[in-house]
Amino acid sequence: MFVTPFSFANQPAWVVRSNELAQPVLQAQARYSPEQASANGQEEFDTAVADLGPHLYERRKADSDKLLLKLKAERTVETDPKVREDLDILIGAVKDDEQTQLLQRQNLLQFINVAQVVYYGLDAVLEPRNKPERQAKALVRLNRYAGLEPGYRPLADLARERTEDDLKRHGLTGPYIEDIKQQLENTDAMLKGIREDFTNAKVKGWEQPYAALEQQLHAYTEWARQAVLPRARNEARQPPAIYADELKQVGVPIGPDELIQRAGADYQEVLGQMNAVAGRIAAEQHLPSSDYRDVIRMLKKQQIAPADMLPHYESRLKQIEAIIRREHLVTLPAREAHIRLATEAESASVGSPFMNPPRLIGNTGEYGEFVITVTNPHAQSDAKMDDDTHQAASWTLTAHEARPGHELQFDSMVEKGTSIARAIFAENSANVEGWAVYCEAMIEPYMPLDGQLISLQSRLLRVARAFLDPMVNTGRITPARAKQMLIDDVLMSEPTAQSEIDRYAFSSPAQATAYYYGYTQLRSLLTQTQLALGKGFNLQAFNDFIVDQGLLPPTLLKLAIEQEFVPEQLALMAKGKVAGK
Known part of the structure; x- marks a missing residue:
């Protein structure tokens, strides 16, 4: 199913084309993390649940490799500069995710916070901003989390199996002990939040699958105390490769x-x-x-x-x-x-x-x-x-x-x-x-x-x-x-x-x-733009341009300012006009 962002906004042709090219990436992301897809607004995934089945890493890697080949092929024939820029963003996102998955597999003993996954997955559908017909889909997702629908197993059981797979592998760094303790302490708060969400949304029939899920999460918590806590590390320090990758993920390219x-x-x-x-x-x-x-x-x-x-x-x-x-x-x-x-x-x-x-x-x-x-x-x-x-x-x-x-x-x-x-x-x-x-x-x-x-x-x-x-x-x-x-x-x-x-x-x-x-990147960009435009610099026009770029990372935003905003402002100045007033 093709999904469009911002359905009540008129889209220029380059946005329509870019969104078409983004569909396979959205679908690939939703296949393994449908809860995030729901939060983004992809309603067709509101009843789907996280894929924690066997050979998870290998399956994700194979899908990413195919996706990268497709995106790179599109990049070689695309002529619109904005669409090419968006293809670079999509390619970078897929490559970065693949690298993160590899580093985590090589270094970390994974422990999945099932209570939080379930809470956010249900909350994304039940939240008050959604229409009642969408909120009702949460009941299907709840039954699937609890393994009560044919073809589905309890998410807690699958999460336990993935961690048990890692427990058999040597040389992996365990999770930080304070992290595990807090996750386990949060289980009841997450369950309470789920109860409140269903009650407030007035969805009928949630009590029985909720009771099954509650029992499963408490059993998962008890298993984690016995099996995972002994493997937890006592210091916050992470493997260097993991922390370097985390800095990169949040947009910080320095060490x-x-x-x-x-x-x-x-x-x-x-x-x-x-x-x-x-x-x-x-x-x-x-x-x-x-x-x-x-x-x-x-x-x-x-x-x-x-x-x-x-x-x-x-x-x-x-x-x-x-x-x-x-x-x-x-x-x-x-x-x-x-x-x-x-x-x-x-x-x-x-x-x-x-x-x-x-x-x-x-x-x-x-x-x-x-x-x-x-x-x-x-x-x-x-x-x-x-x-x-x-x-x-x-x-x-x-x-x-x-x-x-x-x-x-x-x-x-x-x-x-x-x-x-x-x-x-x-x-x-x-x-x-x-x-x-x-x-x-x-x-x-x-x-x-x-x-x-x-x-x-x-x-x-x-x-x-x-x-x-x-x-x-x-x-x-x-x-x-x-x-x-x-x-x-x-x-x-x-x-x-x-x-x-x-x-x-x-x-x-x-x-x-x-x-x-x-913050420092934006302040630096502000200074450089003021120098380029001199007395013709207009702060409101500058800030409006930044907002209009969506969520471009600092490097791409700098290019947009240099290649689009500054020339446009210089042209207006040549005509005796100042934008933003």
Whole structure:
């Protein structure tokens, strides 16, 4: 079945052609990970379940090799430069995935977090943004997860067999013990989230297959405690080839040593800026200390009541939108953004505020959501998670997650339309998170002083991530020492610091470095474009162009700026016009 992205947007011919070429890649991805396909919006896979059958690696490798031959053949005959660029994105995505599969097979003892796979697979179909007829398909997927439909076996049994295959192979590195423990602890939270999803969607007949699945997941958890925990490693450090590949996956092409060196220097620069702003706040408010730590502790006391959380963030968004329009920073859509509080399952799985993106294929009007988390079930103390719940913090968090950050970036792709290659296969953390941190810096000069200080605190965290994550993953610092630095010097609460360290050590190694790397690439590109255009440079036109490119990685975005944006702006300047006003 042919699927089209952004169904209510008019598509230029090159996008239509590119999307045709992307279909085999989408189908190949969906064959093994239909849950991700559902999240992307491919409804024809809503009842399918992850393929964990025997000889999984060999089957995926064979399919990838065939797909690469087909894509490369198309590349040799394609004449449209944009389509050729998208074919390069598709070829790169397939090759990168194949390399990742190989490295993991060579190095790692795989353990599959079945509870999380099942939760996300069902949540993608049951979520409130979907129509009731789509939500009803979750019942079929649930029965297949539980092995209650002919031709299907329980997913937990298949996952166990794949790990048992690896247990027979020598020389593989086991999962990090803290990762395994947390995954097993999360089982009940994932099951609760599934119950709530079915109940809220009012789907009938889920209770019996759910009871079977619940029993299977608890048995899988108990087996993992007996069979996998003894093989777990006690340190976060990963095999070097695995961490290098993880950096590449998130869009960071430089190694750990260079990251540590660059970010270590920038960390000191941000500290200096923070103390300067803190000094101004202390002088204005006659505070006893001007040290940034003391000033931030004072600001954190201005907590938002739980009942006021949503209204406060909605009001803050209105203030930021007014700044964007007044200063001509970027073009805003006419509709409102969506904000909500996280569920318990989302808090257990994610642990920090996030953007829940819209479906990017077959979209019929669904938009992204800025989701606020206020608890971390894995916190190791009773300390309050107060980092995003005080008034000054809402400035930078809203700019990052909502507008002009993630929500604008993703929903603009839906409204304006872009190719599948650029929306899905070009996506990495550097181009997504880099834009969001860039947006924080864009709004910062117009914030009040307290908002500026917390915005700088957020940037300090981005920079700290860029050296702490590689240090943890190369064994140069323990997770405990890195966590203490985040608490003492970045002024994070213990629950948020724990979520950060879990991210570095096991939940998403390398991903946290992409915020800093993507941000520095965009800021550098901004400077180069300003130099190229001089007094004719227009920030709104520049930012609109970046948003219009979808999720191009930094290298391709730089080419687009040089080959399209700058010549177009120079032509307008020659005619006495300035775009974006």
